[in-house]
Amino acid sequence: MRIHQPPAGTRDLLPLEVAQKRWIADRIQGVFHQWGYQRIITSTLEWVEALTAGGAIHPSTVIQVENTSGGRLGLRPELTASIARAAATRMAGDVFPQRLYYNANVFRRTPGGNHGRQVEFFQTGVELLRAGGTRADREILLLLADCLGSLGLEGCSVILGEASLTRSLLNLFPPSDQGQVRACIAHLDRVGLTRLGLSTELEQLALLLFDLRGEPRTVLQKVSHLNLDQQGQQVVHNLKNLIERVEESASTRLSLILDLSLIQTIDYYTGVVFEVVCVQNQQSRVLGKGGRYDQLLGLYHPQGESAPGIGFALNLEEVYSCLLDSEQLPRSAPKTDWLVIPRDDQAEKAAFDYAQTLRHSEHLVRVELELGGRSPDEIRQYARLCNINRLAWIQADGKPEIEVLENAEY
Amino acid sequence: MITIALPKGALLQDSIDLFLQIGLDFRAFLDSSNRQLQITEPTQRATAMLVRAQDVPVYVEYGQAQLGIVGYDVLEEKSPQVAQLADLKFGGCRLSVAVPQESPYRRSVELPPHGRVASKFVQCARNYFRQLDLPVEIIPLYGSVELGPITGMSEAIVDLVSTGRTLKENGLVEIDVLFESTAYLIAHPLSYRLNPEGLGEWVQKLRENALCN
Numbered sequence: 001m002r003i004h005q006p007p008a009g010t011r012d013l014l015p016l017e018v019a020q021k022r023w024i025a026d027r028i029q030g031v032f033h034q035w036g037y038q039r040i041i042t043s044t045l046e047w048v049e050a051l052t053a054g055g056a057i058h059p060s061t062v063i064q065v066e067n068t069s070g071g072r073l074g075l076r077p078e079l080t081a082s083i084a085r086a087a088a089t090r091m092a093g094d095v096f097p098q099r100l101y102y103n104a105n106v107f108r109r110t111p112g113g114n115h116g117r118q119v120e121f122f123q124t125g126v127e128l129l130r131a132g133g134t135r136a137d138r139e140i141l142l143l144l145a146d147c148l149g150s151l152g153l154e155g156c157s158v159i160l161g162e163a164s165l166t167r168s169l170l171n172l173f174p175p176s177d178q179g180q181v182r183a184c185i186a187h188l189d190r191v192g193l194t195r196l197g198l199s200t201e202l203e204q205l206a207l208l209l210f211d212l213r214g215e216p217r218t219v220l221q222k223v224s225h226l227n228l229d230q231q232g233q234q235v236v237h238n239l240k241n242l243i244e245r246v247e248e249s250a251s252t253r254l255s256l257i258l259d260l261s262l263i264q265t266i267d268y269y270t271g272v273v274f275e276v277v278c279v280q281n282q283q284s285r286v287l288g289k290g291g292r293y294d295q296l297l298g299l300y301h302p303q304g305e306s307a308p309g310i311g312f313a314l315n316l317e318e319v320y321s322c323l324l325d326s327e328q329l330p331r332s333a334p335k336t337d338w339l340v341i342p343r344d345d346q347a348e349k350a351a352f353d354y355a356q357t358l359r360h361s362e363h364l365v366r367v368e369l370e371l372g373g374r375s376p377d378e379i380r381q382y383a384r385l386c387n388i389n390r391l392a393w394i395q396a397d398g399k400p401e402i403e404v405l406e407n408a409e410y
Numbered sequence: 411m412i413t414i415a416l417p418k419g420a421l422l423q424d425s426i427d428l429f430l431q432i433g434l435d436f437r438a439f440l441d442s443s444n445r446q447l448q449i450t451e452p453t454q455r456a457t458a459m460l461v462r463a464q465d466v467p468v469y470v471e472y473g474q475a476q477l478g479i480v481g482y483d484v485l486e487e488k489s490p491q492v493a494q495l496a497d498l499k500f501g502g503c504r505l506s507v508a509v510p511q512e513s514p515y516r517r518s519v520e521l522p523p524h525g526r527v528a529s530k531f532v533q534c535a536r537n538y539f540r541q542l543d544l545p546v547e548i549i550p551l552y553g554s555v556e557l558g559p560i561t562g563m564s565e566a567i568v569d570l571v572s573t574g575r576t577l578k579e580n581g582l583v584e585i586d587v588l589f590e591s592t593a594y595l596i597a598h599p600l601s602y603r604l605n606p607e608g609l610g611e612w613v614q615k616l617r618e619n620a621l622c623n
Contacts, residue, residue, distance in 0.1 A: 159603050188493030188599050213603060214610075259603050277604060282413065284473055284600050 009119030015333040021122065023330050024319055025103050027150045028124050035143050037101040037126050042082035044105070048072040051081050053299045054268040060111040063119065075107035080296070080311060083127045088300035088307070096130035096307075118317070125288070125313030132294060132308035134242050137272050140290065140310050141246045144276065145254050148287075151319065152328055156287065157255045157277045160216070161262030162239055163269040163291065165223070168232035169209055169260065173202060181206050185261045213259035216243045220258065242272065270294040271310070278322045285322060288314035334366065335387040341370035341379055346396035354394050380405065412456045412607055415475035417463035420572075421593050424500040425479045429458075432615040456612075467492050467596060476601040476609055483570060483591040487531050492596040495613055498620040501593040503572040505534055508582040510559045513566075518542060518586040521565055528558030529568040538568070538588050556580040595620070 006012060013021065029039075049071055052059050062074035076082055079102050087098060103124040110117045126143065128136055141158070148156050166185075170178050177198060184192040184206075193206045208226075212219055220240055228236065243256060262273055271292030278285050290312025298306030323329050338358050342351035355367045368388070370379055383391055383405055391403040416425050416436065426436050434451045436458045438444055448459045461469060466480040467490035478492070483505055485494065507518045507527075515521050519542055528549040529535040539546045549564055558564035560580060570591070571577060571584055595616055601609060 157604055187491075188495075188597070188602060191494045191497050191594065194497075214605065257604065262603070277600060279604065279606065282411075284598075284604060286600065 007119075008116050011118075011120075016330075019330045019333045021316055021320060023328075024151060024316060024323065025122075025124055028147045028314065029101070029103065031143065031146050031150050032101040032126060035099070035139070035146070037099040040083060040086065040100045040102055041104070042076070042079065042086055042102070044075060045073050046076050046082055046085075048074040050085055050300070051076060054081055054084075054293070054296050056264065056267040057081065058111070061109050063107045063109050076104075077106055077108045078313065079104060079106065079123065079125065080127060080293070080313070083129075083311075084293075084296045084309065085300040087127070087129050087309075088297045088305075089302065092301065097136070098129040099126070100129065101126045122316040123313045124316060125290070125311060127309055127311035129297065129309045130307045131310070134238050134245075136308075136310055137242050137292065138245050140312060141242070141254075141272075141274070142249060144274075144288070144290070144312055145246075147314065148254070148276070151323060152326055153278060153287075153319070153322060154253065155255070155278075157257055157279070159213075159257045159259045159262055159275045159277060160243070161259050161273040161291075162235060162271065163263060163267070163273050164271055165232060165235045165239065166209075166260050166263050168228055168235065169212075169223075169226065171229070172205060172227065173198075177202070181209075182263065183265050185210055186263050186265045188261065210261055213257060213261060216256055216258040219260065223260070239272075267291075268293045268296045274312070276312075276314075278318075280322055280325075285318045286315070287318050287322065288312055332387075336366040336368045337388070338365065338367040338390045338392060339370055339379070339383050339388045340367060340392045340394060342372075343393055343395050347394045347398075350396060350398035351394040354392060354398065354400055358392075411450070411454065412477065412609055412612065413475045414456055414458045415461055415466045415469040415478035415480075416458050417466050417478075417480055418460055419463055420503075421463065421479060421481060421501045422460075424498075424593065428479075428498065428500075428616060428619060431619045432612065434458075434612075455607075464488070470596050470598050473598045473601060476598050476606070477612070478596045479593055480596060481591050482589070482594050483531065483534070485594060485596070486589065486591075487533050489533070490596075491599065493599045493602045494594055495597055495602070496595040496617040496620055498593040498595055498616070500620075502590065503570050503592075504590045505531060505568060505588040506571045506584045507538075507566055507568055507586040507588070508556075508559075508571070508577050508584050509566045511581050511583050513559070515566070516585055518566075519544060521546065525566070526558075526564035527566045527568055528555050528564040530555060531568055531570075534588055535568040556582060 045065060048059055048062055048064060051057055051062055051074055057077055062077055065073045065075060083100060091098060106121050106123050107119055109119060128140055170182055173181050180196050190210055193210060194203060198206060212222060220236060223236055269291040273291035275289050276287040278287050292310040294308040295306055297309055298304050340351050340355040342348045351369060355369050358365055358367045389405045393401040416422060426440060429436055434456050436449060436451055438449050439460055448457060450457045459475060463480060463484055466478040467484060467488055469475040470478040470492045471490045481501060509515050521544060523545050524547060526547045526549055527535055528551050530551060532548050532550045535548050549558065555567045555569045558567050559582065577584060
């Protein structure tokens with residue numbers, strides 16, 4: 001017989017896991033609501049060209065679905081591109097700033113063979129659009145801290161970088177070397193940096209740049225000794241303010257690590273960039289990533305008009321893994337409160353009516369109807385197995401007989 | 411406590427010597443009666459795990475070890491996402507193309523198009539011949555690659571050469587070098603950024619000691 005399985009890298013979520021993931025998503029969503037963010041739902045299917053317009057997503061990581069005459073279609077590997085597209089077109093005339101959040105599945109292909117590595121992920125995140133400046137940066141970092149706090153996730157680290165500052169520092173290198181220096185730093189390839197054939201002075205600078213990470217004040221102190229242009233100096237000033245303010249007002253303790261080597265070879269970030277990391281049992285997990293992108297919206301605007309944006313995405317699977325030991329996470333799928341049992345076929349209508357009455361109470365009441373074919377003892381056994389502790393036996397005249405199962409587990 | 415992945419085989423002795431120089435003693439791995447795969451050094455600051463050289467970057471990439479020592483050849487072959495922090499200079503060898511002594515080929519480019527090349531380094535061999543624009547069939551083997559040409563299965567091999575003795579004893583000659591390889595210090599990128607338990611200081615000490623040797 002043929003066994004049908006889900007495709008490699010995907011999986012089914014059964015009710016308990018759904019209840020646990022909903023718990024996480026609901027907490028985070030509650031925080032998003034408190035901060036005035038509104039949900040947006042974009043299409044799972046996108047044009048590959050639209051997904052990769054920002055340059056940070058390589059087409060090989062997109063699961064392509066169909067090649068049509070209109071172009072190639074693919075499954076979204078993240079939401080930022082989709083939201084930027086929607087915001088730059090249909091929402092362009094709306095008031096600003098726009099505070100949007102999402103909770104959706106994304107798909108990523110591992111180029112070069114898949115050994116069963118996960119391809120479908122669940123993400124929730126925000127985009128704060130048409131708002132520049134450090135106040136918006138601060139809002140996003142504090143919102144992130146608030147989300148982690150709402151889940152009881154203590155002791156997370158935020159690795160914070162600054163794409164424009166790193167760019168300024170790279171500008172100290174001759175243009176012909178910048179690409180290679182950037183690639184070595186992005187991949188943390190220190191040996192590679194020493195093999196580029198840079199002059200002694202530039203190599204020292206490159207190695208200094210490679211090591212620009214750690215306690216924020218110490219790192220900023222080192223940076224201030226470098227020969228930065230005026231724009232670079234302004235960025236250092238803003239970054240200092242941002243770090244101070246975030247450390248002052250974050251309700252959850254976040255340990256900030258300033259890391260100016262936190263860059264990609266190609267990405268759309270133009271300002272602060274960050275990763276949230278949780279370390280448990282010597283295992284470090286990236287819970288989420290984000291950053292400022294002030295050029296991305298322009299790529300989707302019909303007239304190329306740009307607007308600033310900043311956001312982050314949390315990976316629900318990683319958050320879930322960090323919360324597995326937490327006592328707050330639900331340990332069972334929601335249990336049914338009542339089982340309504342018609343005594344005989346004549347009582348069926350009355351049983352349905354009685355169940356409906358129970359359902360219409362002020363708070364959520366979960367009511368199941370017994371579908372027949374088993375004896376009263378079998379019904380009680382079923383109720384015990386499912387932790388249902390209230391049974392309503394209904395007679396044809398509609399009269400209920402309530403039975404409470406004392407030994408039902410909670 | 412930091413965890414370090416150490417490679418079994420040729421690089422083990424030098425790796426253990428280097429860690430001993432910075433105060434971490436994993437000499438228990440050298441004891442022939444040792445069967446333990448993981449040991450904690452006497453001062454309880456670090457644990458080392460003994461794994462196959464090819465598996466070192468795997469444990470480091472997935473973060474089960476924060477640091478590892480592995481040959482550059484393995485990094486070239488597997489392209490793992492790890493931080494390459496220092497060339498430790500020991501364990502020198504080279505990845506070379508070799509053919510039987512009586513073979514008419516004296517340069518890689520002279521090999522016949524669609525000829526066969528046996529190798530444990532499938533990716534490196536493939537990239538090398540692609541750069542030469544020479545189409546060859548790579549035959550993946552897991553050991554005793556020299557038997558490829560001896561049995562007539564392949565025209566050439568791509569394999570690691572340190573002294574050249576094995577090649578000579580099997581009647582093979584080296585005709586081209588793909589690259590030179592030495593031992594590298596690698597790190598789990600995220601751990602390196604987070605710098606737990608003074609990881610960066612250990613890295614700095616290892617680098618300084620490697621330069622002195």
